[in-house]
Amino acid sequence: MxxxxxxxxxxxxxxxxxxxxxxxxxxxxxxxxxxxxxxxxxxxxxxxxxxxxxxxxxxxxxxxxxxxxxxxxxxxxxxxxxxxxxxxxxxxxxxxxxxxxxxxxxxxxxxxxxxxxxxxxxxxxxxxxxxxxxxxxxxxxxxxxxxxxxxxxxxxxxxxxxxxxxxxxxxxxxxxxRFPDMETLRRIVEVHHPGIKDALLTTALTQFYELREQPGLKKRPSTSEVLDWLKLLLAEDLSAEDLRRDGGDALPRLHGALLKNEQDVHLFERLAFMARRAR
Known part of the structure; x- marks a missing residue:
């Protein structure tokens, strides 16, 4: 057993x-x-x-x-x-x-x-x-x-x-x-969303880990939340190109699946504002 x-x-x-x-x-x-x-x-x-x-x-x-x-x-x-x-x-x-x-x-x-x-x-x-x-x-x-x-x-x-x-x-x-590394998370995603395009998954997970490791975040998004986010991306038929942000946009698409309190949303809004001022 x-x-x-x-x-x-x-x-x-x-x-x-x-x-x-x-x-x-x-x-x-x-x-x-x-x-x-x-x-x-x-x-x-x-x-x-x-x-x-x-x-x-x-x-x-x-x-x-x-x-x-x-x-x-x-x-x-x-x-x-x-x-x-x-x-x-x-x-x-x-x-x-x-x-x-x-x-x-x-x-x-x-x-x-x-x-x-x-x-x-x-x-x-x-x-x-x-x-x-x-x-x-x-x-x-x-x-x-x-x-x-x-x-x-x-x-x-x-x-x-x-x-x-x-x-x-x-x-x-x-x-x-421990929170899964990129390769383990890829395997987990494949179980729940088989056949997801590699370019979309790579871009999404890169943004996810960048968001998760942002200093000052009150609640870091979990495995279940990234799976929900990917489900939304697939439902909206978004591509890797759709996810790519310009320098002034710090929030990912459909970020409500990842960020669950206003403090963290405001943190990324401030980062976006500072990035726009720096340009």
């Missing part, structure tokens, strides 16, 4: 090594990187490549670790007891299984994605230490212990919005997805 990438996902050598190392060590794979570099998609492609079902737990700022295990609906039980419902005699009727429980009780091995763990409270990762390490947890309301039948492949993503606790990091295999 080894991950080698898929036809629809270009995985670099260091990324495939990280995935397979985490599987071999039976450790969660913690994947960091800029938003839009394919961290979430990696879990889906690992599941697809290995022929496994994926269970996805999307973390929000209000998410609690307990929700990943189970939740006890005491309010519903109280209401049913007032109505004389016979279901109240079995507390299990009021236990809602979380994503970890679903992964643990699966008959087959699954891929468990814990997506954007850094969105939650700082204590969230610590609250899952024992469960992810021992692959079991206790249900106090019923007195049972839930153990993983098949140890899931756990992939955890983070956008680095918060530092994660050392104790949690120690239990993970870590990989940082």
């Amino acid at each position: 080894r991950f080698q990438g898929t036809e629809s996902y270009v995985a670099t050598d260091d990324l495939t090594i990280a995935v397979n190392a985490a599987v071999t060590l039976e450790r969660p794979l913690l994947v960091k990187g800029e938003p839009g570099t394919g961290k979430t998609e990696l879990a889906r492609q690992v599941a697809s490549s290995l022929g496994l079902r994926m269970i996805e737990w999307n973390i929000k700022s209000t998410t609690r670790a307990q929700q990943g295990l189970y939740e006890y609906d005491a309010v519903s039980r109280l209401r049913d007891s007032q109505l004389g419902d016979a279901r109240v005699n079995d507390v299990a009727n009021y236990i809602r299984k979380g994503k970890l429980w679903q992964a643990f009780e699966a008959e087959e091995r699954v891929v468990l994605l814990i997506d954007e763990i850094d969105k939650a409270d700082i204590e969230f990762p610590n609250d899952l230490l024992q469960e992810l390490d021992r692959m079991e947890f206790h249900v106090y309301e019923t007195g049972e212990t839930i153990r993983a039948r098949q140890r899931p492949i756990v992939i955890i993503t983070s956008n680095n919005e918060k530092e994660l606790p050392d104790a949690f990091l120690r239990r993970c295999f870590f990989h940082y997805i």
Whole structure:
């Protein structure tokens, strides 16, 4: 059971090594990187490549670790007891299984994605230490212990919005997805936009990297954004010549797909203004 990438996902050598190392060590794979570099998609492609079902737990700022295990609906039980419902005699009727429980009780091995763990409270990762390490947890309301039948492949993503606790990091295999170089990005584009003309792609990617490396940029455009931009260029049937700018125009065509805040747009407008004054 080894991950080698898929036809629809270009995985670099260091990324495939990280995935397979985490599987071999039976450790969660913690994947960091800029938003839009394919961290979430990696879990889906690992599941697809290995022929496994994926269970996805999307973390929000209000998410609690307990929700990943189970939740006890005491309010519903109280209401049913007032109505004389016979279901109240079995507390299990009021236990809602979380994503970890679903992964643990699966008959087959699954891929468990814990997506954007850094969105939650700082204590969230610590609250899952024992469960992810021992692959079991206790249900106090019923007195049972839930153990993983098949140890899931756990992939955890983070956008680095918060530092994660050392104790949690120690239990993970870590990989940082670097932004792809020109050649790797060409391969990624070919997967999503096969047959794109080389002249158009070269000009577009040259402008994209120039824009991305501009000092003072608040949010650098990501892989997903350059793919959206290229999709628009193809839809508008623009050529490499159409993309070429004169010295006074610092913004690329259809730049709204790349620049996502007014500060960055104003930065390039100022650069264009200064270039015009210098001529």
